Amino acid sequence: MLRYVRIALATVAFVAIVAVFVDFTGTAAGWFSFLPKYQLVPALLALNTIAILVLVALTLLFGRIYCSVLCPLGVFQDIVNRLRLSTTPKRKRKPGLFRYSTEHKSLRYGFLAAFIMLFTAGLLALLPQSVAGLLDPYSIFGRATGQFLVPLWRTGASAVASSAADSGTYILDGEPAVSAFSWLIAAIAAVQLIIVAVFAWRSGRGYCNTVCPVGSILGLLSRFSLLKPIINLDKCNSCGSCGRHCKASCINTKEHRIDYSRCVVCMDCINNCSQGAISYSIRRKTKTTASTPEAGRRSFMVSAAIAAGTGIALAADKTTDGGFAPIKAKKRHGSATPTVPAGAISLEHLRSRCTACQLCISACPSGVLKPSAALSTFMQPTMTFTAGYCRPECTDCADICPAGAILPISAADKSVTKIGTAKVDTSLCISAAYGQECHACESQCPVHAIHLVKGDNGNMRPAVDENRCIGCGSCEYHCPVGTSGHISANEAAIYVEGIDKHRII
Amino acid sequence: MKEQNIDPSRRRFLRNLGIITVGTSVGACKPADNSGQTSTASATGTMTYRTNPNTGDTVSILGYGCMRFPTLGMANGTDDQTLDQEAINKLVDRALEAGVNYFDTSPAYCMGQSEAAIGTALARHPRDKYFIATKLSNFAPQTWPREKSIEMFENSLRYLQTDYVDYLLLHAIGGGGWDVVRQRYIDNGILDYLKDLRSKGTIRNLGFSFHGDIDVYDKALAMHDNGEVHWDFVQIQLNYMDWNCDKDPANRNVDAEYLYGELEKRGIPAVIMEPLLGGRLANVPIAVVDQMKERRPDASTASWAFRFAGTPGGILTVLSGMTYMDHLDDNLATYSPLEPISGDEDAFLKRAAAEIRSNNTVPCNYCNYCMPCPYGLDIPAILTHYNRCIIDGNTASDPTDPDYARQRRAFLYGYDRSVPKLRQADRCISCGTCSPHCPQGIDIPAELHKVNRYVQKLKENDA
Numbered sequence: 001m002l003r004y005v006r007i008a009l010a011t012v013a014f015v016a017i018v019a020v021f022v023d024f025t026g027t028a029a030g031w032f033s034f035l036p037k038y039q040l041v042p043a044l045l046a047l048n049t050i051a052i053l054v055l056v057a058l059t060l061l062f063g064r065i066y067c068s069v070l071c072p073l074g075v076f077q078d079i080v081n082r083l084r085l086s087t088t089p090k091r092k093r094k095p096g097l098f099r100y101s102t103e104h105k106s107l108r109y110g111f112l113a114a115f116i117m118l119f120t121a122g123l124l125a126l127l128p129q130s131v132a133g134l135l136d137p138y139s140i141f142g143r144a145t146g147q148f149l150v151p152l153w154r155t156g157a158s159a160v161a162s163s164a165a166d167s168g169t170y171i172l173d174g175e176p177a178v179s180a181f182s183w184l185i186a187a188i189a190a191v192q193l194i195i196v197a198v199f200a201w202r203s204g205r206g207y208c209n210t211v212c213p214v215g216s217i218l219g220l221l222s223r224f225s226l227l228k229p230i231i232n233l234d235k236c237n238s239c240g241s242c243g244r245h246c247k248a249s250c251i252n253t254k255e256h257r258i259d260y261s262r263c264v265v266c267m268d269c270i271n272n273c274s275q276g277a278i279s280y281s282i283r284r285k286t287k288t289t290a291s292t293p294e295a296g297r298r299s300f301m302v303s304a305a306i307a308a309g310t311g312i313a314l315a316a317d318k319t320t321d322g323g324f325a326p327i328k329a330k331k332r333h334g335s336a337t338p339t340v341p342a343g344a345i346s347l348e349h350l351r352s353r354c355t356a357c358q359l360c361i362s363a364c365p366s367g368v369l370k371p372s373a374a375l376s377t378f379m380q381p382t383m384t385f386t387a388g389y390c391r392p393e394c395t396d397c398a399d400i401c402p403a404g405a406i407l408p409i410s411a412a413d414k415s416v417t418k419i420g421t422a423k424v425d426t427s428l429c430i431s432a433a434y435g436q437e438c439h440a441c442e443s444q445c446p447v448h449a450i451h452l453v454k455g456d457n458g459n460m461r462p463a464v465d466e467n468r469c470i471g472c473g474s475c476e477y478h479c480p481v482g483t484s485g486h487i488s489a490n491e492a493a494i495y496v497e498g499i500d501k502h503r504i505i
Numbered sequence: 506m507k508e509q510n511i512d513p514s515r516r517r518f519l520r521n522l523g524i525i526t527v528g529t530s531v532g533a534c535k536p537a538d539n540s541g542q543t544s545t546a547s548a549t550g551t552m553t554y555r556t557n558p559n560t561g562d563t564v565s566i567l568g569y570g571c572m573r574f575p576t577l578g579m580a581n582g583t584d585d586q587t588l589d590q591e592a593i594n595k596l597v598d599r600a601l602e603a604g605v606n607y608f609d610t611s612p613a614y615c616m617g618q619s620e621a622a623i624g625t626a627l628a629r630h631p632r633d634k635y636f637i638a639t640k641l642s643n644f645a646p647q648t649w650p651r652e653k654s655i656e657m658f659e660n661s662l663r664y665l666q667t668d669y670v671d672y673l674l675l676h677a678i679g680g681g682g683w684d685v686v687r688q689r690y691i692d693n694g695i696l697d698y699l700k701d702l703r704s705k706g707t708i709r710n711l712g713f714s715f716h717g718d719i720d721v722y723d724k725a726l727a728m729h730d731n732g733e734v735h736w737d738f739v740q741i742q743l744n745y746m747d748w749n750c751d752k753d754p755a756n757r758n759v760d761a762e763y764l765y766g767e768l769e770k771r772g773i774p775a776v777i778m779e780p781l782l783g784g785r786l787a788n789v790p791i792a793v794v795d796q797m798k799e800r801r802p803d804a805s806t807a808s809w810a811f812r813f814a815g816t817p818g819g820i821l822t823v824l825s826g827m828t829y830m831d832h833l834d835d836n837l838a839t840y841s842p843l844e845p846i847s848g849d850e851d852a853f854l855k856r857a858a859a860e861i862r863s864n865n866t867v868p869c870n871y872c873n874y875c876m877p878c879p880y881g882l883d884i885p886a887i888l889t890h891y892n893r894c895i896i897d898g899n900t901a902s903d904p905t906d907p908d909y910a911r912q913r914r915a916f917l918y919g920y921d922r923s924v925p926k927l928r929q930a931d932r933c934i935s936c937g938t939c940s941p942h943c944p945q946g947i948d949i950p951a952e953l954h955k956v957n958r959y960v961q962k963l964k965e966n967d968a
Contacts, residue, residue: 165922170914173967175921319645320617321572321942322873323586327881327927387926393965440934443954480880480934483927 002280003267006068014075020400021145021362022153024176029363029400036359036402038070039138040214041119045129045353046404056221063225064218067208067264072145073137074208074264077200081247084201096244096272098203100252103259104210111135115213125352129405130379133355134188135213138402140196142357143189143379150362151179177367178387185358185371185379204247209262219261226282229269231256235277242269242278326485330386333425333482333495338372339383339471341390342417343398343409346501347377353405354380360397360406366390368473369397380405383419385473385496386482390419392446392472415446418505420471420496422450422464428481428493432461441475441494450475450494462494467505471496550841552604555821557774559737560709562636562671564822566815567840568607568776569600571623572614572872573826588615588622596833597626603837606635607822609740609776610665611676612657613642613874620664628666637665638672638776640714641699643689644942651693658699662707672776673699673708674740677944679717679758683724696734710737714778716944719758726767738821739768740776742944744786745813745854746861747779758946765817774821780814781807781825783870790864790896793857800853807832808839813854816845866892867952868945875939875949883928884939884949890923891956900959904966913963920960930957 017035019028036042043051058065067074085093115135122129133139154176161172199207208215222228231242233256243253246269250262270278337347341360344350356379361369366388369381381397383390392415398406409417422441426432432455441462442450449468455461462475479492553566575592578585597608608627610619620639627635639661643654662668675696678686690696702708713736715722729736743761768775781787787807794806801808814823823840827833846854869888878884894900894916901912920929930953939949 161918162922165918170911170918173914173917174964175918175926319613319648321613321615321876323616323877324584324883324928325877325879325881391964437936438934440932443935444931478932480932483932484880486879 003271006065006265006267010069010075010078013069014072017072018145018149021142021359022150024150024154024157024362024365025172026363026365026396029396033400035070036138036142036357036400039136039402040066040217041133041136041138041355042357042402042404044119045355046402048402048404055218059218059221060224061226063222063228063260063263063265064215065265066218067205067215068266071137071141071214073141073196073212074205076141077196077205077207078247078266080197080200081204096241098244098246098249100243100246100254101203101249103262107210108216111211112213112216123352125348128351128356128376128378128380129354129403130356130377133357133379134192135211136355136357137208137212137214139355139357140189140192142359143185144193146179146358146362147181147186147189151181154179177365180358180361180364180367180370182371182373184373188379204249205262205264206249208264209248209250215262215264222263223260225260227280228260229258229263229265229267229278229280231258232277232279235275236273237275237277239274241272241274245269245272327483328485328490330477330482330492331490332384332386333476333491335420335423335495335497337420337498337500338374338377339420339473339496339498340381341369341383341397341406342414342419342470342502343395343401343406344419344502345407347498348500350380350405351377353403354401355403355405356380357402359400359402363396363400365394365396383473383496383498385476385492387477389473389477390471392470413504416470416504417502418470418499419502420469420473420498421466422469422471422475422494423497424462424464425491425493425495426455426461428489428491429461430481430487430493432457432459432493435459438480440478440480444474444478445469446472446474464494470505471498550838552837552841553815553843554604555774555818557710557738557821558772559774562710564607564636565605565840566820566822566843567600567605567811567836568609568638568822568824569597569605570778570824570826571608571610571619573828574615574619574622575828576615579828586616588618590622590625593622594626594629596827596830597623598629599830599833600827600837601630601634603841605837607638607672607824608635609638609672609778609824611640611642612661612664613640613644613676620661624665624667632667636671637667638674639665639670640674640676641690641695642676643695644676649688649693651695651698654689654693654695655698669707669709672710672712672738673702675699675713677716678713678725679715679719679721680941680944680946682718683721686721686725700734712736712738712740712773712776714740714776715764716742717758717946719760719763722764722767726771729771729773736773738774738776740778740824741765741768742779743775743777743814743820744780744782744810746782746786746858748813748855748858765819769817769819772819775817775819776821777814777823779870780823781810782868783826783872785866785868785870785892786810786861788893788896789857789861793860796853796857800850804839805835807835809850809854809857811836811839812844813846813851815840815843864895866895867947869947869952870945872944874942874944879936879938880932880934881928882930882932882953883924884953886924886928887930887953887956890920891959894919902959902962913967917960917963930954930960933957 016032020032020036037048038051040055055066115132118127118132121127122132158176164171196207236256240253243251248262248264250259251269270280340347340350358371360381361371368383368385368388368390370384371379372382393411395409395411395414398409430436431438442452447468447470449465450462452460453463473496475494476492476496479494481487481489481493482491554563555566556563575589576585577587577589580589608623610623612620641654641658643649643657648654648657675690699708699711703711713725728734741764742759743765747759747761765775789806797806797809811823825836867888869885871885871889873885875884899912899915901909903909933950933953935950937950943949
């Protein structure tokens with residue numbers, strides 16, 4: 001019974017958290033955006049006291065239920081296990097696939113120590129927090145979801161919406177933004193996911209009990225939990241079935257001991273005990289059970305190029321009617337300072353808080369946020385204005401960030417928060433350099449910070465009022481240079497240069 | 506080229522509302538009665554024919570416009586703009602078989618592929634079974650020099666696989682004023698060259714097509730009056746929207762009643778273009794559709810426009826750019842034979858015109874003259890989508906409107922579907938390349954900015 005409750009809760013939580021990632025319409029985020037905020041590492045980074053207290057209380061009451069229900073990577077491992085079971089002949093499956101192992105204490109606490117060091121180094125801005133994020137289970141899951149599931153879902157949703165629209169029903173208010181697939185992040189996510197999956201296939205929750213720092217932290221608390229699986233020695237016939245069904249490999253059947261620091265309260269042992277000898281109950285101070293740690297297994301383990309092309313062939317006089325001029329995908333213009341979303345406060349704040357879970361990137365409706373490839377901001381979000389710009393009325397990334405790396409901000413504040421300044425590369429500008437009449441940046445600037453003025457050569461050139469410009473990137477996105485096929489340059493002639501500290505203007 | 510479907514549920518709904526109209530006839534604006542009309546048997550019935558008083562040509566009232574030919578992309582769902590020769594052959598065969606004998610093309614049409622395509626299709630039939638009309642489309646200044654313009658005409662003959670052209674037009678005079686006409690045709694001696702070809706029989710009829718500045722029209726006809734040139738025919742835009750009874754000075758340039766009247770006065774046969782305003786008159790507000798269907802349940806919306814355009818007797822032929830076989834069949838049914846618009850129907854169409862005019866669509870006929878936009882925008886698709894949403898009533902702007910969310914989705918998602926993001930209105934840089942090419946005189950950048958402002962407002966205001 002308890003096992004089914006656990007499975008039901010885990011299914012709901014898992015589906016909900018996946019939905020928050022993949023649902024680009026923001027509906028799931030409206031309902032379930034609290035779930036990522038209850039992930040331990042983001043909650044610690046955000047100093048989310050309520051979430052931390054709730055998680056500590058849950059663990060002290062029920063044991064590591066977090067690992068079985070709330071942690072999506074934990075549930076993912078259970079799914080892998082399930083797959084293994086369903087592909088195993090009943091004859092082998094029936095007696096159970098696991099066996100007790102002792103705790104790999106040095107590895108386990110070694111990883112925890114390493115994590116704490118990286119985490120601290122991140123907070124002190126010695127390293128990007130995303131390095132510690134390589135060990136955070138939620139961020140590992142987020143990267144895999146963002147890189148693999150999100151693109152898949154968008155393609156599918158796009159096809160469904162398109163066929164619905166054929167019959168006159170509009171279920172979306174626009175095509176989903178292009179997902180932020182990156183070979184680098186995808187490779188890292190794939191490697192990490194495969195490691196976790198192999199662990200899960202071979203040894204159940206071996207990863208959680210050897211590598212995962214969250215598992216180790218919660219393990220320190222779960223030893224003292226109020227409710228826990230308890231073996232009733234009066235009923236136990238020492239068949240060893242519980243131990244062979246324990247995916248955490250934490251039941252020492254010979255000594256009738258359960259290592260509660262590794263137990264993820266999956267209730268499988270209770271279910272598989274033919275004698276009804278295991279109960280999930282309040283531990284009595286008796287000698288029937290004891291709790292000592294022991295267990296385990298092992299572990300695991302990046303630049304922007306700026307191409308400048310000048311030379312513009314302006315459109316020839318048209319002689320025929322119809323057809324399209326060629327367009328191409330724009331490249332990000334190089335900038336000395338990256339641009340990060342309003343709410344991030346400063347480059348340093350984002351760098352020290354973001355574990356690179358990719359949730360904001362999945363949530364960005366404009367396709368602006370992309371994972372950084374630079375070592376100093378490894379996998380953390382950075383803004384590119386090639387597929388869209390940061391719309392002043394949108395606060396989706398700030399609303400969703402569980403780690404407080406992008407803090408909540410109102411749309412009103414955001415629309416006056418300066419995150420960068422537009423810079424003009426007059427050598428690329430078709431107006432400034434070639435005298436072609438163009439008002440793209442000027443007419444699309446939401447804060448009217450750009451005006452065309454007469455340049456030295458008599459041509460009109462865009463001039464940016466740096467005190468009005470908020471760095472939204474509308475100009476860079478709308479600049480025809482880089483997009484128009486007849487212009488050889490691949491980047492926009494106007495681009496956003498980030499600033500290290502955001503401010504309201 | 507866009508589909509002209511109307512949501513059937515809306516249609517039913519509005520029909521159930523039971524729109525009642527009271528008709529009072531206004532005789533002053535009725536087009537002239539039919540005269541000089543003959544008929545010949547054809548496969549679908551009896552096509553109506555008109556006689557050209559200059560050459561005695563017996564011309565079908567339905568002329569085939571070669572500006573909207575099907576592309577390969579339409580057949581295979583890609584954006585391949587190459588013309589679908591096989592489909593064109595079928596359309597042409599069917600048209601000839603049903604008695605259509607006037608084919609109107611230009612070197613500029615369909616990205617320059619139209620002449621070769623119709624030439625290929627027609628070369629499979631005897632040359633004396635049809636009339637070819639083409640144009641000297643020397644719009645681009647680099648084609649203004651005499652030898653360049655002559656080269657363009659000689660290319661036309663080559664593409665059309667013929668050694669004479671039945672009808673040759675100075676293409677779209679009026680845009681840019683009389684100065685441009687002088688530079689394109691008069692100062693470079695091209696008009697004299699064409700007159701010379703006419704006397705040699707290489708050109709059987711010489712005329713012009715007109716779009717734009719009405720003074721240019723008057724000047725061109727003055728040349729006819731004072732004997733500088735004899736226009737054998739003139740091509741004008743005529744439809745029930747432009748048969749302007751309001752005499753609004755703003756509409757003077759497209760007042761079809763004036764344009765046609767001036768020709769009738771001089772006995773010059775008129776060739777009609779834009780009888781359907783590029784499909785806009787097949788895609789009218791649902792209330793107008795209902796009134797049309799009440800009168801003629803089985804006649805298409807488009808048939809009203811074609812009957813109107815063919816009714817005046819001085820009209821030689823009415824051009825329709827037929828992309829699909831069903832368009833062709835529908836037009837053949839309308840004109841085999843033509844049933845002229847009655848006085849009562851004329852009054853009805855006048856009211857319909859007022860109703861259509863009141864819905865503030867952009868008067869774009871999707872002719873693609875503005876394309877290609879050098880910056881990659883799909884101007885006709887943007888304006889089509891905008892007009893479509895206006896006609897369907899999907900342009901709510903008040904987020905408190907209970908239907909706002911649905912209309913917002915219909916507009917925004919439909920926009921992304923019909924126009925790729927990088928070809929949408931927000932990418933207009935206001936370079937103004939397009940506007941001079943628009944036969945309807947639309948200030949295209951201004952309209953694109955208008956559409957974009959509406960889109961941005963919708964994006965900002967999620968219901």
